[in-house]
Amino acid sequence: MDHVVLTGDRPTGPLHLGHYFGSLASRVALQGTCPMYVLVADYQVITDRDVPGAIQANITALLLDYLAVGLDPAKVTIFQHSAVPELNQLLLPFLSLVSVAELRRNPTVKDEIAHSSQQAVSGLMFTYPVHQAADILFCKGTLVPVGRDQLPHLEVTRMVARRFNERYGPVFPLPEAMLGESPLLRGLDGGKMSKSRGNAIALSATPDETAALIRKARTDSERLITFDEAARPEVANLLTLAGLCLGRAPQDVAVEIGDGGAVALKKVVTEAVNEFLRPIRARRAALTETDVRAVLREGNERARERAVITLEEVRDAMGF
Structure with missing residues (x-):
């Protein structure tokens, strides 16, 4: 089976060593062996916060991290969530395939709610796993590098794909998890390593x-x-x-x-x-913002071409 890899990060701050050993190293090793889409999940920033913060600066920093660790835009498609509207149009039919009770039971969502900076939990928080399903399935992703804490989200993606295929006909593969072999790195304070908890060593740290x-x-x-x-x-x-x-x-x-x-x-x-x-x-240090903008522009075009094809398949299958 020829795999298609989907992976990515939210631009909420600098990536750290936990990200590198948990997923970035495997992305670099995989690139060139199969199609790979690397998502800059800017829309998902507002999942657990009221405002996106310094979103443009964070996107630039994220791209600099990607390129600095060795991701090659000639081998992978690096794209921005908000630049591919067809991807987000998949969210509506996908939401019809899951129940509120199923979303409430998701343990990863429960943990993210516990650490959310929002005063009230938004509807986007509950639909976050379905949004991730759209991220993975728009490119017919079959392999998703994840940490163990993200396995419940991937199971929602598999459930959405399975139910869509059963209801409307075979369109989507059932993606598999690719678990990193590296040991889990904890934060310097002993807790979970996290950008938001200030207990990590950023890849950009001096x-x-x-x-x-x-x-x-x-x-x-x-x-x-x-x-x-x-x-x-x-x-x-x-x-x-x-x-x-x-x-x-x-x-x-x-x-x-x-x-x-x-x-x-x-x-x-x-x-x-x-x-x-x-x-x-x-x-x-050798990269510029111009380099970053060029990488993102080209990646957005390639991702949107793929998303248009998938959305047309979904519409045809559903009879629209």
């Missing part, structure tokens, strides 16, 4: 900013550094981060640090992260 963030990371009082995810989660998380950046097992990094304590641990992590980010920073 060496000094990176060092300052790691200095503030939680550890414990034991001098001997060991890798024990259950008993010492904060220390294990820093060792995992260093191991990913160095391409080594975190247990080996711990042995090397020995009884150096938290100071030595943080020094190793800082050096590993800064060396890992060095080529990414160099590529980013």
Whole structure:
């Protein structure tokens, strides 16, 4: 089976190392092996907030992150949600295929509601998984790189595709999840790594900013550094981060640090992260906003061509 990959991010702030090891690295490895669509999900910014914030600046920063880590616009289609109206027209027929009760049960939606900055939960929050279904199915996506917390959303997409095919005829594939093999990185405060929670190292962070963030990371009082995810989660998380950046097992990094304590641990992590980010920073510095605008313009045109075809198939199948 020839796969079509759909992936992307909301432009709500800089991407961080959790994004890189969780999904960006796999996107770079996959590009060129199959068609890939990378979505700048600007409309979805207002899912859990009242205003989009510095949306244009965030879109530019997101594109710079994409290009800096090695995504090649000659091999992938990078496009902007709001620039493809045909994609969003799929939302209406898709909403008719799911119940309110099914949307309410979605555990990922429940978690996002809990961390929402909105005073009241919007209807868009509940329909977010169906909106994501439109994102995936407009290009007939068959493979979606996701974290485990996003699996319930992908199951909604599969349900929408299955019910549409049963009701109107075979139009959509049932997409599969592509789970990253990298260990889960937690935030520097021990919680879930998140742009909005200020506990992550941005890919665009300077060496000094990176060092300052790691200095503030939680550890414990034991001098001997060991890798024990259950008993010492904060220390294990820093060792995992260093191991990913160095391409080594975190247990080996711990042995090397020995009884150096938290100071030595943080020094190793800082050096590993800064060396890992060095080529990414160099590529980013060589890019301009003109480069970003050209990439997005060309990607929007290609994505819209695909969306027009899919929407026509949907209309024909439904009898409109």
